[in-house]
Amino acid sequence: MLKIDNLAAQVEDKVILRGLNLDVKAGEVHAIMGPNGAGKSTLGHVLAGRAGYEVTGGSADFDGQSLFDLEPEERAQAGLFLAFQYPVEIPGVSNMEFLKASVDAVRASRGQEALSSMDFIKLAREKCQAVDLPQDFLKRGVNEGFSGGEKKRNELLQMMLLEPKLCILDETDSGLDIDALQVVANGVNALRSPDRAMIVVTHYQRLLDYIVPDYVHVLAKGKIVKSGGRELALELEKQGYGWIDEEVA
Amino acid sequence: MSENIDQYLKSEYAAGWTTDVESLTIPPGLNEDVIRLISAKKQEPEWMLEWRLQAFRAWLEMEEPNWAHVKYAKPDFQSLSYYSSPKSMEERPKSLDEVDPELLRTYEKLGIPVHEQEVLAGVAVDMVFDSVSVGTTFREKLKDAGVIFCSISEAIQEYPELVKKYLGSVVPQKDNFYAALNSAVFSDGSFVYIPKGVRCPMELSTYFRINEAKTGQFERTLLIADEGSHVSYLEGCTAPMRDENQLHAAVVELVALDDAEIKYSTVQNWYPGNEEGEGGIFNFVTKRGMAHNRSKISWTQVETGSAVTWKYPSCILKGDDSIGEFYSVALTSNYQQADTGTKMIHLGKNTRSTIIAKGISAKRSENAYRGLVRMNPGAEGARNYTQCDSLLIGDQCGAHTFPYIESKNPTAVIEHEATTSKVSDDQLFLCQQRGIDPEKAVSMIVNGFCKEVFKELPMEFAVEAGKLLEVSLEGAVG
Numbered sequence: 001m002l003k004i005d006n007l008a009a010q011v012e013d014k015v016i017l018r019g020l021n022l023d024v025k026a027g028e029v030h031a032i033m034g035p036n037g038a039g040k041s042t043l044g045h046v047l048a049g050r051a052g053y054e055v056t057g058g059s060a061d062f063d064g065q066s067l068f069d070l071e072p073e074e075r076a077q078a079g080l081f082l083a084f085q086y087p088v089e090i091p092g093v094s095n096m097e098f099l100k101a102s103v104d105a106v107r108a109s110r111g112q113e114a115l116s117s118m119d120f121i122k123l124a125r126e127k128c129q130a131v132d133l134p135q136d137f138l139k140r141g142v143n144e145g146f147s148g149g150e151k152k153r154n155e156l157l158q159m160m161l162l163e164p165k166l167c168i169l170d171e172t173d174s175g176l177d178i179d180a181l182q183v184v185a186n187g188v189n190a191l192r193s194p195d196r197a198m199i200v201v202t203h204y205q206r207l208l209d210y211i212v213p214d215y216v217h218v219l220a221k222g223k224i225v226k227s228g229g230r231e232l233a234l235e236l237e238k239q240g241y242g243w244i245d246e247e248v249a
Numbered sequence: 250m251s252e253n254i255d256q257y258l259k260s261e262y263a264a265g266w267t268t269d270v271e272s273l274t275i276p277p278g279l280n281e282d283v284i285r286l287i288s289a290k291k292q293e294p295e296w297m298l299e300w301r302l303q304a305f306r307a308w309l310e311m312e313e314p315n316w317a318h319v320k321y322a323k324p325d326f327q328s329l330s331y332y333s334s335p336k337s338m339e340e341r342p343k344s345l346d347e348v349d350p351e352l353l354r355t356y357e358k359l360g361i362p363v364h365e366q367e368v369l370a371g372v373a374v375d376m377v378f379d380s381v382s383v384g385t386t387f388r389e390k391l392k393d394a395g396v397i398f399c400s401i402s403e404a405i406q407e408y409p410e411l412v413k414k415y416l417g418s419v420v421p422q423k424d425n426f427y428a429a430l431n432s433a434v435f436s437d438g439s440f441v442y443i444p445k446g447v448r449c450p451m452e453l454s455t456y457f458r459i460n461e462a463k464t465g466q467f468e469r470t471l472l473i474a475d476e477g478s479h480v481s482y483l484e485g486c487t488a489p490m491r492d493e494n495q496l497h498a499a500v501v502e503l504v505a506l507d508d509a510e511i512k513y514s515t516v517q518n519w520y521p522g523n524e525e526g527e528g529g530i531f532n533f534v535t536k537r538g539m540a541h542n543r544s545k546i547s548w549t550q551v552e553t554g555s556a557v558t559w560k561y562p563s564c565i566l567k568g569d570d571s572i573g574e575f576y577s578v579a580l581t582s583n584y585q586q587a588d589t590g591t592k593m594i595h596l597g598k599n600t601r602s603t604i605i606a607k608g609i610s611a612k613r614s615e616n617a618y619r620g621l622v623r624m625n626p627g628a629e630g631a632r633n634y635t636q637c638d639s640l641l642i643g644d645q646c647g648a649h650t651f652p653y654i655e656s657k658n659p660t661a662v663i664e665h666e667a668t669t670s671k672v673s674d675d676q677l678f679l680c681q682q683r684g685i686d687p688e689k690a691v692s693m694i695v696n697g698f699c700k701e702v703f704k705e706l707p708m709e710f711a712v713e714a715g716k717l718l719e720v721s722l723e724g725a726v727g
Contacts, residue, residue: 050678072681082682088675092697101693102683109684141697142679158683 001026001063001197002047002166008057008222009046016042018222019058024166027194031208031233032201034219035241040201041085043219044170048082049075063165077109079165081158083172087151090142095154098142099124103161127160131187149180156187167191168199173207185210205237220244262520262554265490268355268460272379274333277463279326281305284433287332291402291436294409304422304432311426314559317588318617318649321557324465324496324531331434333379333461345384352378356456372483373398375439375455377468382437387451394450396480397442401469404440411442415473419502419539419565427498427559428535431467435500438468443478443509452707454483457497459519459530465496472502474509474544481512483710486519486554492528494556495520503538503546507568510545511538514706515562516714519554526584526613529556536560542568542597549705551714552579552589561619563592566600566631573602576702580695580718581614581646590620590637590651595628595661604635607699610646617649624661631661639669640698642691670698692718 002024009017016039024030034040046053047060049072060067067075090098104114115123121138128135131153143151152172159167169188173181188211192198200211208216208230216233218226218241225244226232236244275286284305288298313323337349345353356376373387375398382400391398397408405412422432439455459466474480486497497519505511513536522529532555538546548562564573575591593602602622610616622633639648650667672694680690696703696715703711 048678048682051674071686072678073684073686076682076684084679084682088673088679090676090679090694090697091670092700093693094697097693097697098680098683101685101689102680105684105686105689162683 003061004058005060006058007046007055007060009042009053009055011042011053015056016222017046020219020223022217022224024197024199026165026197028215029192029198029200029211029213031213031216032199032219033203033205033216033233033236035244036203038219039222040203040219041170044082044168044199044201047075047168048072048080073105074109076162077106081162081164081167083152083155083159083167083169085171085174087143087155089144089146091144093142094139095142096121096124096138099138099158099161102158106162124157124161127157130160130190131156132183133157148175149177149183152176152180152184153187156184159191160187165195166197166199168201170201171203172200173202173204181207181210205233208233218244262490264487264518265520268351270349270351270460271336272333272461273336274330274461274464277328277330279329279331279434283331287434287436290332290334291405293405296409296413297405300417300422301433304429305434307423308426308429308433311423311429313426317559317619318615318651319557319559319586319588321494321531321586324494326430328463329496330461330464331467332436333464334381335378338381345386348384352376353384355458355460372452372454375400375453377437377439377455377457379436379459379461379464379466382439391450395444395447396449397440398453399440401435401438401440401471404471408440408442411473412440412471415502415504416471417502419504419537420500420535425535427533428500431469431498431500431535435467435469438470438499439472440470441472441480441482443474443480445475446477447475448478449480452481452483454485457484457486459495459497463493463495465498467497468499470499470501472511472513473504474506474511476506477508478506479510481514481707483514483516483707485516490520490523490528494529494531496531496533497555499534499536501534501536501562505538505540505544505546505571507542508544509541510547512547513538513549513562514710515548515550515552516710516717517550517552517554517558518717521554521585522556522583524583526556529585530554531556532558532560534560536562537565538563538573539565540568540571540573543570544568545572545574547574547576547705548591549576549702550578550589551702551706551717552577552587553717555587556585558585558587558589560589561591563594564602565594565596566602566628567596568600569597570599571597572600574705575602575604575606576705577606578609578699578702578714578718579607579616579618580609580611581616582611583614584612585614587615588617588619590618592621593623593633595622595624595631595633597627598629598631600628600631602633604633604637605701606635606637607702608637608639608648609642609695609698610639610648611642613645615647615649617651619651619653621653621655622663624656624658624663626657628658628661631658633661633663635663635665637667638698639667640695641669641671642695
């Protein structure tokens with residue numbers, strides 16, 4: 001589904017990714033771990049096409065299309081979803097309006113008709129329940145005054161509505177207490193399917209107790225330096241990232 | 250990134266075409282003879298000419314104000330023409346059927362219902378083209394309800410007592426430089442009178458169009474809501490794209506007698522000038538309402554056009570328990586400059602006022618809110634709530650807030666809140682990452698920001714205003 005080959009990228013002249021390779025197939029869950037500043041968040045932003053993140057080499061192939069030929073919104077429409085570490089607020093734009101615009105845009109790109117307002121409201125309410133968000137969150141401004149946990153659940157709500165092919169979760173565990181983490185992890189697990197892939201970016205092993213990955217990769221100094229199964233995460237938990245740095249050096 | 254946001258704010262001005270009609274335009278220049286000529290063209294009574302001349306003499310002694318946060322080359326008042334009328338209007342048509350179809354087409358093209366039989370024509374329209382009113386729809390139907398809706402020129406002829414009593418009663422001739430100029434040379438505008446206890450059966454509206462080059466438009470609107478009456482009025486404005494600046498100096502006076510209610514909405518879309526800041530309308534306007542006991546005056550404005558805007562729709566809350574409201578969205582892009590806000594003058598007991606002002610600046614524009622809240626000694630128990638919010642798009646524009654608060658009554662309560670925010674890269678990226686294209690995203694974010702004001706507009710116009718904002722913002726993202 002996603003094949004990243006020798007990817008290099010920089011942000012404002014600062015080189016962050018240096019020859020990253022990753023192959024993700026449908027149905028798989030990949031965890032990407034690594035020390036702060038390794039380029040974990042950059043990877044998600046580069047794949048999603050954020051302005052200011054410049055690709056300087058390599059390629060990323062998503063379902064047979066070159067990802068970097070697409071505008072950010074086209075990547076989203078093609079089924080790439082990035083769950084943000086710090087979801088931003090959009091005051092005055094109701095969550096409902098935002099979600100409908102988003103779902104309409106994605107449906108339109110698939111040649112589907114826009115949902116009627118009634119159908120959409122019904123669907124949105126259902127999904128709200130699934131992520132344990134009270135329905136009045138639909139009327140509030142996008143993330144406006146939401147707590148950290150509520151923002152993450154709102155991200156999950158968007159993911160459920162858009163039904164993406166590939167979900168990239170960027171440090172979804174940051175700022176969550178154990179209860180909120182459990183809710184979010186349950187939601188993510190419910191979305192696991194043979195047609196869908198996930199990349200879980202995290203600093204801590206803890207999240208992987210809840211979202212159990214098929215593969216674990218260690219990202220350091222802009223490339224994947226070690227890959228393994230779930231046990232690699234536990235090893236990292238015990239030994240920290242120090243030994244990786246030594247190995248790379 | 251701010252460049253990114255900018256590129257999504259193209260600014261296509263949809264109303265920028267001209268109408269090809271033969272016009273009679275008097276030569277440029279301003280002196281007493283010109284004023285006599287305007288008055289004669291309108292076959293005005295002597296008292297009206299005297300009133301104009303008084304204003305003109307006062308104007309000669311006055312200086313153009315320069316306290317506003319705007320910079321522009323001062324107009325050369327001797328190079329402007331003060332009266333221009335389509336030739337076909339020389340002999341005043343007796344009904345809409347006699348009006349030159351080319352003129353009516355101008356309004357149709359702007360999407361304004363000019364035929365009474367149109368399904369959507371639940372709105373009565375007065376059409377002002379350069380210096381004259383070319384026609385007013387639904388006059389008969391309104392007359393049945395006792396409502397007078399006509400051009401001010403006709404009102405001077407047909408209802409001189411009302412005009413004499415109220416003209417200049419809210420905005421005196423010498424009120425300010427531009428009001429004095431308007432009082433001297435005003436050409437046309439709308440006149441509305443709602444009799445006691447009458448709820449006006451339909452929305453009233455006036456559409457102003459400047460067509461001729463090198464002319465100014467000086468319209469005068471007078472709206473009187475007698476005791477216990479109720480009216481909702483809307484004005485819209487457009488002009489062709491021209492390289493030179495054109496002057497629009499209007500005066501609007503509202504009188505709400507005891508227990509009356511006036512809702513006055515404006516969608517101002519004068520030509521804003523091009524991307525380099527050339528051309529565009531100078532919009533220097535004085536709007537004020539006098540609120541008597543228990544009456545209510547509500548101003549709603551959506552200002553997206555004009556090169557320079559200088560405009561403060563205000564309320565004098567003279568009567569006890571009267572209410573003043575001001576809801577404003579002012580959007581500036583390219584090199585536009587706006588200095589706009591309101592004055593709420595609390596004189597009566599338990600008077601209340603609400604101010605919600607939203608300023609949006611994009612590209613290299615400057616947008617200022619300027620507002621005065623004054624509690625006079627007699628304003629026992631008066632209250633004001635002010636909220637002004639600024640939204641910046643990109644990093645080369647400016648937003649400014651100049652609130653003035655004067656309280657001379659210790660029982661009065663004044664609240665003021667202000668915020669400034671930006672359409673951020675993060676917001677835009679969030680929208681794009683959810684599949685929404687950036688132009689739609691910016692318009693959604695801006696519309697969200699303006700929501701509190703838009704809900705005050707009459708239904709049909711709320712949609713129009715939202716669309717207008719979209720057009721003005723096309724290409725503004727960066």
